[in-house]
Amino acid sequence: MLGGDPQLSGFEDPDEYGFETRAIRAGQPHDPYTGAVVTPISLATTFAQEAVGQPRHGYEYGRTGNPTRHAYQVCVASLEGAQHGFAFASGLAAEDALLRVLRPGDSLLLGDDAYGGTFRLIDKVHGNAGVQTAAVDLTAPEKIRDTWTPETRMVWLETPTNPLLTIFDIEAICSITHELGGIVVVDNTFATPYLQQPLALGADAVVHSATKYIGGHSDVVGGFVATNDDALADHLVFTQNAVGAVPSPFDCYLALRGTKTLAVRMDRHCSNAEAVVELLAGHPAVRSVLYPGLDDHIGHEIARRQMSGFGGMVSFRMHGGRDAAERVSAATKVFTLAESLGAVESLIEHPGAMTHASVAGSALEVPDDLVRLSVGLETTADLLDDLAQALTALD
Structure with a gap:
């Protein structure tokens, strides 16, 4: 799902290494020809194939997959404890890809403190496409039951929230939502994977504005989604390629560089x-x-x-x-x-x-x-x- 050959710089089992080591090494093998220790920026838009329909290491076209993007995806997925990672051109592009699992008539519960751009995307873009939204005080997770309808499919939250720094109990929210048959998306931008691991607490997907702490230097715009849900990963593979809101190789290089010092x-x-x-x-x-x-x-x-x-x-x-x-x-x-x-x-x-x-x-x-x-x-x-x-x- 991560695209290309998921080598982890010679790691037999990357999970046995600490966070800082993985931030520097996961997905970033030394260049086999030069020995370069920094992941190259691969600007190619197309890749030679071994035979008709047989791309090398899964790379065929730059929108579909890119070696620099692959390294970045493997690295951040590893930091989130995820099997699947997907880079996008912005945090809102990453959110949009997740929200596309919803269909007209579906309903989403949104924490009542959230980034304004997230609300605008959900309310004005997906709302106009027929997705219903209700704001819920998630400091009391039981309120999910009170607001849940047969059409509800997703609970979306930030913690800490933007801008009121409210804290939501991820584990409790996931427990109730899964009991009701829904999925939970956690925006982990403020905490970063270094301070918080939502997937380990039961979340189905984690989303980041990589523009923020992952990039860390105010010089790159990006988004990221991490998940261990295979069905959700299939959706994201398709959407990432079909919609094409992917970061450039240079943007991936900048974000990966930032990740090393996270x-x-x-x-x-x-x-x-x-x-x-x-x-x-x-x-x-x-x-x-x-x-x-x-x-x-x-x-x-x-x-x-x-x-x-x-x-x-x-x-x-x-x-x-x-x-x-x-x-x-x-x-x-x-x-x-x-x-x-x-x-x-x-x-x-x-x-x-x-x-x-x-x-x-x-x-x-x-x-x-x-x-x-x-x-x-x-x-x-x-x-x-x-x-x-x-x-x-x-x-």
Whole structure:
């Protein structure tokens, strides 16, 4: 399902190796001719065949399969504990491929806190094609039963969520959904496979915006789906090829390069975020801090159970309402005012006016006093000084 010859750099059993080793080696054999230790960028759009209808190692046409993409798919699938991995041109393209398992008249349950682009895709694109959607408070998994109908086929959730950092109990949600005959998709973008393994907790598929932590450097757009479900994998093989929303070989190279340092980056993201949270939690201008690492976070115990760290995303609400939130967002110097997240540089945004404007007026609308931070890898003291001066500027 991964395309091509799934060599794992000489690994007899890649599962016996640790996360960091697999991030650097899985799917990336040394070049047999030159010995190059970096996976080559294969730009070929077509591949010579041994005989009519007999492609070498499964490669025949660049949309269908590519050696650089294959290496990337094997690597990230290994990190998610998946048998099947599929790269797409964007996170939304990956989501769209998964959503295409639904047919007109089918229904999907969506966690009531989610990325605005995901809601737009589900509501405006697949909704117009006849797929029904209901927003559910998944902090109470039993509500799935209350909302379930004979037409419901899928539960879709993020955890931690974007942008409120809500935590959902993946194992409990999967148990109830599978009992009812549905499948569960978990957006693992915020946690990454380094901090959370949804498939091991029962999820049927994991989706990523690889633009974020997997790429990690704000220089590539991509998406990824990982699964152990053979039927779902068959659907994704067909859709990836038939629709053609695949990343370029160079994009796959960039994402694969980013993956090699995912573990060490996430460690620093987490430690910097914890320092930022400590500053914000004690500041008089801040109404509340939303971070699953806080003891008083409603999902803290679940996060401790299903995550190995609390991540690099922090949101907070301002006492001064929308005006204060927008002023703080525009007053930082080290934190860049920009959309996106998960890269080496720290970013700040006002979700209501930026990434989540598309959910205004819906059940997923976010508070207008909310600020979201993607805490990067800069010197910790510089980040703290920058936020302190931005908050002080409100006086």
